[in-house]
Amino acid sequence: MKLCSLLQSIEVHEIQNHIPNIKVSGLHFHSKKIKEGDIFVAISGYETDGHQYIEDAIKAGAVAIIGEKNLNDIAIPYIRVKNSRIALSKLAQCFFGTKAKKHTFIGITGTNGKTTTSYMLRHILEKAGIRCSLIGTVANIINGEHYPPSNTTPDPVTLHELIQKSKDSVIILEVSSHGINQGRVDGLLFDYALFTNLSHDHLDYHGNIYNYFEVKAQLFNQLKHEGEAIISNYCDWSRRLIDRLTTERKNVFSVGHHEFDHVNLANVNVEFSTDFQLKVEEQQYKVTLPLSGLHNAQNASLSFMTARRLGISANHAIHALNTFPGVPGRFETYTHHNGATCVIDYAHTPDALKHSLQTLKKQGAKHIIHIFGFRGNGDPSKREEMVRISSNYSDHFILTLDDLNGTDPKQMIIELEHLQKMYGKEKGAVVQDRTIAIQATLKQAKEGDWILITGKGPESYKQPFHYPTISDKDTILFNTEAYGA
Structure with missing residues (x-):
């Protein structure tokens, strides 16, 4: 050119x-x-x-x-x-040359649930024979090929290069607040814009939650003239967004517990799997989702509503949700040979952490050990609340290092020890090395124990630890005896 x-x-x-x-x-x-x-x-x-x-x-x-x-x-x-x-x-x-591309663009924003909703929606579309690209946190999937992700929303050069490659008819894009604020999606017009929820996160970047909301809401200014806003109406910020978009005369559809919602989520049971009903006008559909947790029922209802707006039948969408294989690093469960259950989850906000721990409780977990840490460049204002939640819901928690991203490890350890003393009392501990924390907990765990490891999900470690493992999953499966430990 x-x-x-x-x-x-x-x-x-x-x-x-x-x-x-x-x-x-x-x-x-x-x-x-x-x-x-x-x-x-x-x-x-x-x-x-x-x-x-x-x-x-x-x-x-x-x-x-x-x-x-x-x-x-x-x-x-x-x-x-x-x-x-x-x-x-x-x-x-x-x-x-992506402006001339004829894809159907779906943008998903919100604090939690973007990745799971995008994977659910892609699964429904692919099962219906609609080829679908996905650009987001875990992977970029274009024409069935997986490309490694960089950020939740890629930089504009990477983003438009991926769009150019796509021969799929639909592109689902996770849109982070950083991605919106930094102009990474400027120029894109969306056929559908989805909102999952809003809670405490990235306030070090945005200043306060009101600014955070305003940035998220900007995505809906990029809807095409005939485009549709689809809102997961389970928090006060959702209702605020619905009211605003309705006033602006945008096409708004919502899922939630209210009478005015277009799809109603009801009778949720998460004791074993996640069973619930979706009510659409006079019709009721039963879903048995392989994933655990109320939050995943909410994600499923949002993906169902979007699929319906795309013209997919309710029965087809329900069948696809019943066979959803899950998302890497989102509540992945492993049974240890000693009878303990290990769960890896990406939860890295207070709200997501609470959902994960509550889900374990509802699945009958009698003794929960929680292992987690904080990223060096993450929002420090949410850390105390996350430790408080862990202290309330777990029987024992271990604070350990996550990605330091240039932060002095000594300074991070000082903060972890301070938080442990504030909320830990006898149930908290600080173990600097993440792999040692996981392996030591596994060795001491007994049948019936649940070990929840949060914060990284499927991501690789950015710094070396004691054991030569590359992720939380790798550390769980690592044979320390073969290593000579």
Whole structure:
């Protein structure tokens, strides 16, 4: 693509140096990825400023630079824009030609349940013979091929490259608040926008929960004219969003416990599997979901409602939910040879943690040991509440290290010890090494014990631990005797 054509997709404030009819071969915002013929977009990030790497990009072969700052003495064309992030999204959409793609786009936002809902919905669609791509936290699935994820919502270059590859008719996209706020999905128009719930998370980034909600709500401004908002109406923030979107005369459909909801969730039983009823007008449908927990019944009701709006029959959607295989790292259960039950769950917010622990209780867990930690760059304001919840619902909890992400481990240990003293009393402990915490708990566990390990789900460890394992699942299955421990 020619540079002049590409620049027509963005609002340009100033151009330095003459722009010849340059052919552009690629687009990047990481200078180390630049190759001959690429454009480098300099972004003023939260940790580093891309403008500092302009010379590196030029040396690597960049043919033009796009940035926000007033800069002089750049040897190649420099295009100044108001917002580099927004420019990057529009440039990526233009470069990869995704605006002309005829996919049905489904965006899912909310604090918890995005991944499970997206997998449930994809399962229903695929069972109905509708090919479906999925872009999200656990994996990016395009044309049946799995690609490793980076963030919940990828950067615009990765996102539009994946969309370009997709030959599937539907694309489901998990949309995080960071993804919305940082312009990663700017320019995309959605046929359906889904809202799962809202609770305490990322307040270190957004400042307060009201700002957090406002960012989430922005997704619904990107609905197509005939697009539909589908809301999981199980929290006060959902009702607030429904009222707003209704006032804006958007097409709104909801699932919940209220009479005005289009699909009503009733008679939920999570003692063994998760049994519930979905009521649509005068019809009632019974679901036996292989996953445990009230929150998964809520996720299922949202995926059911969306499938119905896509034209899939209720009976087909119910059959698909009854055969749903689950999501990697979401309440994955393993039985240890000593009779203990291990559960790995991604829960990393107070609300999700409470749901996980309550689910264990309802499944008859008599003795719960909970192992978890906090990420070095995560929201510190939720940590105390998570320890309080664990102390209330578990019989013993162990605080351990998660991904440090540059945080001093000594400082994290000090915080963990402080939280343990606040809420642990006799039932809490701090074990710095995550793999030792898991393996030691397994060795001491007895038949009937439930060990809940939360925070990472299927993710790989980012730092080495004592045992040479790469994930919580790997640590559970690791043979320490063979290792010589």
